[in-house]
Amino acid sequence: MGNSAYSDMKIFYHTEKIEAIKRNERxxxxxxxxxxxxVCNQHCYYCVYADDQVFENRRVDRRESIPWDKMQxxxxxxxxxxxxAVTFSGGGEPLCYHSIIPTLEMVKEAGxxxxxxxxxxxxxxxxxxxxxxxxxxxxxxxxxDSGTYxxxxxxxxxxxxxxxxxxxAGNKSETCTLGINFxxxxxxxxxxxRLCEKMSGIGVNHIKFSPLMTKDTQAYHAGIMEEVADxxxxxxxxxxxxxxxxxxxxxxxxxxxxxFQKQYSTCYMKYFFTVIAADxxxxxxHQKAYxxxxxxxxxxxCSFKELWYSEETTxxxxxxxxxxxxxxxxxxEERNMLLNxxxxxxxxxxxxx
Numbered sequence: 040m041g042n043s044a045y046s047d048m049k050i051f052y053h054t055e056k057i058e059a060i061k062r063n064e065r066x067x068x069x070x071x072x073x074x075x076x077x078v079c080n081q082h083c084y085y086c087v088y089a090d091d092q093v094f095e096n097r098r099v100d101r102r103e104s105i106p107w108d109k110m111q112x113x114x115x116x117x118x119x120x121x122x123x124a125v126t127f128s129g130g131g132e133p134l135c136y137h138s139i140i141p142t143l144e145m146v147k148e149a150g151x152x153x154x155x156x157x158x159x160x161x162x163x164x165x166x167x168x169x170x171x172x173x174x175x176x177x178x179x180x181x182x183x184d185s186g187t188y189x190x191x192x193x194x195x196x197x198x199x200x201x202x203x204x205x206x207x208a209g210n211k212s213e214t215c216t217l218g219i220n221f222x223x224x225x226x227x228x229x230x231x232x233r234l235c236e237k238m239s240g241i242g243v244n245h246i247k248f249s250p251l252m253t254k255d256t257q258a259y260h261a262g263i264m265e266e267v268a269d270x271x272x273x274x275x276x277x278x279x280x281x282x283x284x285x286x287x288x289x290x291x292x293x294x295x296x297x298x299f300q301k302q303y304s305t306c307y308m309k310y311f312f313t314v315i316a317a318d319x320x321x322x323x324x325h326q327k328a329y330x331x332x333x334x335x336x337x338x339x340x341c342s343f344k345e346l347w348y349s350e351e352t353t354x355x356x357x358x359x360x361x362x363x364x365x366x367x368x369x370x371x372e373e374r375n376m377l378l379n380x381x382x383x384x385x386x387x388x389x390x391x392x
Contacts, residue, residue: 044175044216045247045286047373050311057381060310065348067120073113074130074316074328075142076104081132081158082193083181085222085251088130088329097329101131103317107138109338113315114145116344124152124174130317130328134161143169156220158192159200167207175216177247178204183230183237190226201237208242219246223289228263228270235274239283247286252368256292292368299368306361307378308371313347321346323359326367 051057059066077099082089088099105113117125125146127133134157136142143166146153152174159178162170170176178200182188185197208217219238221231235246248271253259260267267289275285306323314322316329319339327333335355336346346352361375369375 044218044245045288047377050308050374050378053311056311057378060307061382065353066310067117067122067347068313069122069311070124070126071117071122072126072128072312072314072325073105074314075110075127075133075136075139077101077129077131077317078104078135079129079131079158080135080160080194081196083179083191084193085191085224086129099130099329100318104136105315105317105319107141109319110138110142111145113338113343114142114149114151116342118149118151120344120347122151124154126154126156128156132158132160134166140165140169147172159203160194160196162200162203162207167203167210171207171211171215173215175218176207176211177218177220179220179222180204180234180238181222181224181227181230183227183233187227187230191224201241204238204243205241216244217242218286219243221246221248222251223248223260223263223267224251225259225263228267231267231270232274235278235285239278242282244282245284245286248289250289250292252292299366301362301365301369301375303375303379304360304362305379305382306359306365306371306375307382308375309356309359312371315343325370326365332364 053069056066056069077088078101079086079089087097089101127136127139127142133139133155143153147169154173154175154177155170156177156179159180162176162178180200181191182197185195188197189195204217211217219234221227221234223231231248238246248267250256250260271285271287271289275287279285309323312324313335314324314328315338316322318329320337321335321343322328322330322333323335324333335352336349338346
């Protein structure tokens with residue numbers, strides 16, 4: 040149930056984009072991730088936007104936010120270009136963005152599919168009302184009790200967030216999927232089963248488990264992997280069904296070779312997806328956000344539309360080599376592999392299915 044929302048096969052629905060890539064034609068991204076602010080109301084010890092020890096060469100100014108005038112321009116651009124979906128995420132906490140309410144109103148009015156990744160602390164009032172009609176809302180929730188939550192996130196707001204989640208689950212539209220992101224660490228791995236039990240009982244649609252990625256991920260998780268797998272399985276057996284499911288990204292990511300050597304040179308996902316960050320720069324992807332080697336360009340002095348269709352961006356896309364530039368675990372790895380296989384097909388034999 041929950042897995043279909045994360046399916047790698049979604050890319051093949053966008054046949055017009057695939058055909059445009061075949062023709063070497065520049066078209067709008069299908070999906071844009073906007074990081075409206077770097078301001079955050081929590082301080083998670085594993086946050087990759089707060090600590091460059093997790094991913095090197097990333098520098099984030101915690102005070103930065105996209106100016107409201109620029110945000111309006113961005114939304115007008117993506118609507119005019121035909122972008123189909125936008126997610127608001129961090130950077131910081133998107134619901135702390137100074138203009139998040141008019142931003143959500145503008146995106147909704149434009150008819151663009153929208154979603155948010157949030158810690159849930161401000162998921163109430165007008166913000167919650169607007170997000171009730173989102174395609175999905177995903178809440179970062181890494182603990183089953185306030186003590187563990189405070190240890191990881193350095194705030195004492197656990198009960199407030201659980202209340203927000205329960206209230207939102209009761210008020211959201213039927214077409215809005217409410218999910219939980221759970222990053223498994225050495226501090227919270229014993230909470231997996233209990234949190235599934237609690238969230239399945241208050242209207243959450245699914246929980247996604249992923250491993251904390253460190254400079255030595257395998258060593259970090261070596262002593263807890265067996266217990267994590269057992270809890271995920273027991274939770275899936277006991278709670279799956281009746282509108283609740285478990286998405287296990289933990290097991291798959293832990294089986295990966297940490298060299299993360301790409302078997303392809305072309306990242307086709309860069310044509311489908313891009314990131315606009317709080318520093319008013321556009322980046323290839325999540326992992327390259329706020330890194331000089333990931334920057335497509337700066338929109339503080341031009342529009343997103345101008346940058347996306349510029350000759351400089353076209354040349355940059357042609358030059359980008361994933362095999363040499365992307366030695367990290369890519370969230371789009373499987374989709375890129377599928378697209379590379381598609382574009383490598385012998386078209387002379389294409390009809391012999």
